[in-house]
Amino acid sequence: MGEVIVITSGKGGVGKTTTTANLGTGFALIGKKVVLVDADIGLRNLDVVMGLENRIVYDLVDVTEGNCRLKQALIRDKRYETLYLLPAAQTRDKNAVNPEQMKQLCRELSEDFDYVLIDCPAGIEQGFKNAIAGADRAVIVTTPEVSAVRDADRIIGLLEAEGKHNPKLIVNRIRPSMVKRGDMMDIDDIIDILAVDLLGIIPEDEYIVISTNRGEPAVVNPASAASTAYKNIVRRLNGENVPLIKFDANNGIVSKLKRFFGFGEG
Amino acid sequence: MLDLIQKMLGREANGSKQIAKDRLRLVLVHDRVNVSPQFMEFLKEDMIKVISNYMEINEREMEVNLTQTNSSVALVASIPVNRMKRGAVPAE
Ligand SMILES: Nc1ncnc2c1ncn2[C@@H]1O[C@H](COP(=O)(O)OP(=O)(O)O)[C@@H](O)[C@H]1O
Ligand SMILES: [Mg+2]
Numbered sequence: 001m002g003e004v005i006v007i008t009s010g011k012g013g014v015g016k017t018t019t020t021a022n023l024g025t026g027f028a029l030i031g032k033k034v035v036l037v038d039a040d041i042g043l044r045n046l047d048v049v050m051g052l053e054n055r056i057v058y059d060l061v062d063v064t065e066g067n068c069r070l071k072q073a074l075i076r077d078k079r080y081e082t083l084y085l086l087p088a089a090q091t092r093d094k095n096a097v098n099p100e101q102m103k104q105l106c107r108e109l110s111e112d113f114d115y116v117l118i119d120c121p122a123g124i125e126q127g128f129k130n131a132i133a134g135a136d137r138a139v140i141v142t143t144p145e146v147s148a149v150r151d152a153d154r155i156i157g158l159l160e161a162e163g164k165h166n167p168k169l170i171v172n173r174i175r176p177s178m179v180k181r182g183d184m185m186d187i188d189d190i191i192d193i194l195a196v197d198l199l200g201i202i203p204e205d206e207y208i209v210i211s212t213n214r215g216e217p218a219v220v221n222p223a224s225a226a227s228t229a230y231k232n233i234v235r236r237l238n239g240e241n242v243p244l245i246k247f248d249a250n251n252g253i254v255s256k257l258k259r260f261f262g263f264g265e266g
Numbered sequence: 267m268l269d270l271i272q273k274m275l276g277r278e279a280n281g282s283k284q285i286a287k288d289r290l291r292l293v294l295v296h297d298r299v300n301v302s303p304q305f306m307e308f309l310k311e312d313m314i315k316v317i318s319n320y321m322e323i324n325e326r327e328m329e330v331n332l333t334q335t336n337s338s339v340a341l342v343a344s345i346p347v348n349r350m351k352r353g354a355v356p357a358e
Pocket of ligand 2: 016017018040045119120121
C-alpha cells in the first residue's frame with residue numbers, strides 16, 4: 001500500500017502545482033513509483049508543468065464516470081520509468097467529482113504506487129474537499145506573505161476538522177536577501193505563528209520559470225537552487241532524516257555570529 | 267543597545283517583516299475564533315467552572331468578548347458577582 005499525499009494551500013498561485021511536479025519527479029529520481037493526480041478540475045495545469053499536455057487521451061472525470069479504465073487514463077512520463085500523471089478534466093467543473101469517488105480512486109492508485117500526490121485546487125470549496133478526501137497526509141504550501149500564511153492557517157483548521165492531523169509545511173519563494181534585511185518574514189516567524197512542522201524551504205528561483213517554460217521540472221536541473229530543496233523534501237517524505245538547508249544570503253562571519261547567538265534558522 | 271546588536275546581526279527591528287508579523291497575528295486571532303462558533307461558548311463554560319470555585323456569579327449576564335485596538339486584541343469579560351465564597355481553595 002502506497003501513501004496518498006495532498007499538496008494544498010488555500011491561496012492560489014503559491015506553488016502547489018510546481019511543488020507537486022517537482023516532488024513527483026523527485027520521487028521518480030529515487031526509483032519510487034509515483035502518480036501525480038491533477039485535482040484542479042476545469043483548470044488543469046499539471047500536465048503543462050510536466051510537459052505532458054500532448055499525451056492526454058482520458059482524464060480523471062473519465063475514470064470516475066466509467067468512460068475508461070483507470071490504467072487507460074494514466075500517462076507514463078517517458079523520461080522517468082516510474083512517473084505517471086492522471087490529468088484533470090478541462091471542460092468540466094469541480095462538481096463532476098465527489099469526495100467518495102476520490103477516496104475510491106486514491107485507494108486504487110495506492111495499491112499500485114508507492115506515492116500518490118494530489119495537486120489541490122485553490123479555495124476551500126468542493127474542489128478542496130475532493131482533493132483531500134483520499135489523502136493519508138497533507139502538505140501545505142505557503143509563501144512568506146500575510147495573505148498566504150493566513151490562508152494556510154485556515155486550511156490547517158479545515159484539515160483538522162476533516163480528521164487530517166499534523167500537516168507539514170513548505171515555505172516557498174523565500175528570498176534570503178529580503179529576509180536578511182528584515183523585509184520578509186522568515187521561517188521561524190511563520191512556523192511560530194502556524195504551529196506546524198516544517199517540511200522544507202524552497203527559495204525563489206528563476207529556474208522554476210525556465211523549467212515551467214520547458215515542461216521539465218527544475219528538480220532535475222543541478223543548476224537550480226530549488227532542486228536540492230525539492231530533493232531533500234522528497235527524502236524527508238520518504239522517511240529519511242535530512243537536516244534543513246539554510247538559504248542565508250550571508251555565509252560569512254555574520255551568519256556564524258548569528259548562529260552563535262541562536263538566531264539561525266535551524 | 268539591543269537594537270544596535272540586532273542591526274549588527276542583520277536583524278533590523280523595523281523592517282516591514284515586523285509589520286507583517288503583527289498584522290498576521292491580529293488577523294489570525296479573529297480567524298481562529300470564527301472558525302469554530304463554539305469557541306467562545308467553550309471558553310465561557312470553562313471560565314464559569316473556574317470562577318465558581320471562588321464566587322457565585324450571574325451566568326446569564328456574563329459577557330465575554332474579544333475587542334481590538336490598533337495593535338492588540340484583548341479578551342474583555344464582564345461577570346456580575348452575586349456572592350463570594352468563604353475559604354475557597356483552588357480546584358485540582
Ligand atoms: N520557488 C519559486 N521560484 C520562482 N517562481 C515560482 C516558485 N514557485 C512557484 N513559482 C511560480 O509561481 C507561479 C504559481 O505557481 P503554481 O505552482 O502554479 O501555483 P499554484 O498551483 O499554487 O496556483 C508559477 O508561475 C510558478 O512558476
Ligand atoms: Mg495549481
